[in-house]
Amino acid sequence: MSKLHSVRLNKDLCVGCTNCIKRCPTQAIRVRDGKAQIAEYRCIDCGECIRACPHHAKSAVMDPFEALDNYKWKIALAAPSLYAQFGAPATRTMVLAALKNIGFDDVYEVAIGADIITARTNEFLDEARRDKRLPLISSACPAVVRLVQMKYPGLIDNLVPFDAPVDITAQIARRQSLEKTGLIPEDIGIFFISPCPAKRTAVTNPIGQDSSQIDGVIAISDAYPMILAKLEKLTPEQIHSLDNKLMATFGGVRWGYTGGEAIAVNTEKYLAVDGIHNVISILEEVENERLRDIEFIEANSCTGGCIGGPLTVANRYSAKSRQRGYIEEAKKLAKDHPDHIYPYQYEQASVWTKTIDPNPAMQLDSDIFKALEKYEQMEQIVRNLPGLDCGACGAPDCLALAEDIVRGEATETDCIFKLKEKIRDVASQLGDLESAMNKLAHDNHVVRTSDTESGE
Amino acid sequence: MKLDFVIRGSDFINAGEASSGTKKALTRLGISPKAIKRAAIAMYEAELNAVIHAGGGNAEVEIFSDHVQIRVIDNGPGIPDVELAMQEGWSTAPDIAREMGFGAGMGLPNIKKNSNDMSIETEIGHGTTLTIMIRF
Ligand SMILES: Nc1ncnc2c1ncn2[C@@H]1O[C@H](COP(=O)(O)OP(=O)(O)OP(=O)(O)O)[C@@H](O)[C@H]1O
Ligand code: SF4
Numbered sequence: 001m002s003k004l005h006s007v008r009l010n011k012d013l014c015v016g017c018t019n020c021i022k023r024c025p026t027q028a029i030r031v032r033d034g035k036a037q038i039a040e041y042r043c044i045d046c047g048e049c050i051r052a053c054p055h056h057a058k059s060a061v062m063d064p065f066e067a068l069d070n071y072k073w074k075i076a077l078a079a080p081s082l083y084a085q086f087g088a089p090a091t092r093t094m095v096l097a098a099l100k101n102i103g104f105d106d107v108y109e110v111a112i113g114a115d116i117i118t119a120r121t122n123e124f125l126d127e128a129r130r131d132k133r134l135p136l137i138s139s140a141c142p143a144v145v146r147l148v149q150m151k152y153p154g155l156i157d158n159l160v161p162f163d164a165p166v167d168i169t170a171q172i173a174r175r176q177s178l179e180k181t182g183l184i185p186e187d188i189g190i191f192f193i194s195p196c197p198a199k200r201t202a203v204t205n206p207i208g209q210d211s212s213q214i215d216g217v218i219a220i221s222d223a224y225p226m227i228l229a230k231l232e233k234l235t236p237e238q239i240h241s242l243d244n245k246l247m248a249t250f251g252g253v254r255w256g257y258t259g260g261e262a263i264a265v266n267t268e269k270y271l272a273v274d275g276i277h278n279v280i281s282i283l284e285e286v287e288n289e290r291l292r293d294i295e296f297i298e299a300n301s302c303t304g305g306c307i308g309g310p311l312t313v314a315n316r317y318s319a320k321s322r323q324r325g326y327i328e329e330a331k332k333l334a335k336d337h338p339d340h341i342y343p344y345q346y347e348q349a350s351v352w353t354k355t356i357d358p359n360p361a362m363q364l365d366s367d368i369f370k371a372l373e374k375y376e377q378m379e380q381i382v383r384n385l386p387g388l389d390c391g392a393c394g395a396p397d398c399l400a401l402a403e404d405i406v407r408g409e410a411t412e413t414d415c416i417f418k419l420k421e422k423i424r425d426v427a428s429q430l431g432d433l434e435s436a437m438n439k440l441a442h443d444n445h446v447v448r449t450s451d452t453e454s455g456e
Numbered sequence: 457m458k459l460d461f462v463i464r465g466s467d468f469i470n471a472g473e474a475s476s477g478t479k480k481a482l483t484r485l486g487i488s489p490k491a492i493k494r495a496a497i498a499m500y501e502a503e504l505n506a507v508i509h510a511g512g513g514n515a516e517v518e519i520f521s522d523h524v525q526i527r528v529i530d531n532g533p534g535i536p537d538v539e540l541a542m543q544e545g546w547s548t549a550p551d552i553a554r555e556m557g558f559g560a561g562m563g564l565p566n567i568k569k570n571s572n573d574m575s576i577e578t579e580i581g582h583g584t585t586l587t588i589m590i591r592f
């Protein structure tokens with residue numbers, strides 16, 4: 001299974017239409033021989049193609065439930081976006097209890113990691129102000145980080161250089177369960193119940209660290225029916241088993257929806273953007289230094305934030321409305337039982353140890369002279385294409401086909417208009433040939449007739 | 457290699473197309489992100505000055521293996537006092553531009569800061585040509 005990305009194509013379902021090639025923000029998909037193909041080196045795992053495909057030919061490669069069998073002590077990490085999939089009368093504790101009882105020994109809220117990151121980001125903001133590294137750009141969404149690496153490498157230094165909330169939560173979960181169980185690290189399996197394939201890729205191909213503390217990533221949509229079934233017959237004991245569990249603040253729970261992360265950062269000058277194409281417009285502006293008055297940017301690949309993740313179940317509008325209930329519940333818990341809140345203030349957010357490198361996927365050639373040459377060829381070719389961006393050639397637009405041609409991956413006659421032109425040329429050549437032959441035949445005939453005549 | 461762009465005057469919606477096109481080209485060529493960023497910022501400011509202050513113009517970009525030369529040419533009113541225009545905070549931007557967040561008087565100083573060389577040729581009533589050089 002690919003480590004590089006987690007979106008897969010089912011060839012049997014793909015009809016070779018243009019829906020996904022048009023929506024992919026990095027132009028990573030082509031239709032070749034009637035089927036879509038994803039270029040791994042350009043995929044950022046945003047999941048747009050999963051959403052765009054009307055034939056459900058694109059799916060996420062996630063870990064199966066059976067993966068739990070490899071471990072003696074199994075821990076589930078609940079994303080902030082998980083609660084809102086259910087809603088009243090299921091409380092946060094009930095959702096966690098149900099999740100635990102579908103086959104885990106313990107559960108942790110990723111919202112705790114979010115609380116920790118918020119606290120550390122606020123400290124880091126002062127540092128960034130001093131170093132003039134503003135605006136800071138959230139690194140919690142892996143699809144956004146990969147987008148920056150590929151299309152906005154000049155903004156890599158603006159990324160918040162901490163592991164994502166889920167990684168920080170996983171580190172805490174591992175540390176605490178080692179103490180509690182006395183098992184060896186290999187016996188502990190940590191599973192993230194995730195709204196997206198991007199988070200799985202961030203485990204198999206980690207960002208800013210050499211390896212991840214997470215052992216598997218299960219889709220919310222896969223776990224949902226099991227959690228729902230457990231919720232219906234949850235016993236009081238099962239709920240009370242979490243009585244001593246330390247919980248996240250409402251701030252961490254709020255991260256599930258766009259804006260929840262940014263609003264907790266100590267600045268009025270923040271901006272929250274969602275939807276990968278909108279994220280691109282904002283990063284464009286940041287790169288042009290046109291957002292000088294903004295200090296913090298929360299950017300989520302999915303519309304609505306993680307609640308709108310491609311592997312969630314609930315409609316994102318109703319999920320947003322339900323999330324309000326969980327936020328209120330968390331506020332009440334902090335007020336009534338402040339001792340039940342996880343002491344996030346005392347935890348460090350692990351800083352990236354591995355540098356985030358630019359991804360040269362857009363580059364035409366590693367040799368600048370060859371690249372210049374190819375660029376000129378590309379310009380030349382695109383001037384000769386019809387400029388309709390119809391997608392019939394299998395590339396998302398005419399420029400992309402021109403690029404494929406200079407990269408040696410396509411030919412001009414992949415364009416149906418060019419093909420038609422060529423056929424017409426050949427046809428008119430054939431036509432010329434035909435009339436030439438007719439003329440020849442006619443002349444021959446005349447000659448012959450005159451021969452006969454003279455023969456008489 | 458040469459790229460040509462038309463910059464339409466007072467078109468705030470599409471303003472920035474020339475600099476973003478240039479940025480895409482530089483990215484395809486594998487130029488270092490830091491140099492691309494400098495080129496993008498400088499060109500964007502020059503392009504917007506042509507949009508806001510000069511009713512549009514055009515841009516000529518020439519890319520070499522070790523540097524890029526960006527020329528933004530307009531037939532606008534010209535700049536009466538270049539030294540003053542270069543000062544941080546000096547601006548004659550109209551209200552409409554200010555409403556869109558322009559007019560801080562930071563454009564020209566920012567171009568200077570980001571480029572390796574910059575020159576302004578301007579004639580009152582005839583127009584302005586701004587030439588920017590960025591080394592990779
Ligand atoms: N192409 C031009 N034609 C005529 N006047 C110009 C031109 N470019 C700049 N100027 C003059 O120079 C001044 C300063 O330009 P500068 O780009 O530094 O600031 P600004 O455009 O006013 O504001 P900002 O760039 O911060 O949005 C402008 O307000 C304008 O008076
Ligand atoms: S916004 Fe959230 S759900 Fe969507 S790709 Fe990013 S991390 Fe995943």
Ligand SMILES: [Mg+2]
Pocket residue numbers: 501504505559562563564
């Ligand atoms: Mg300006």
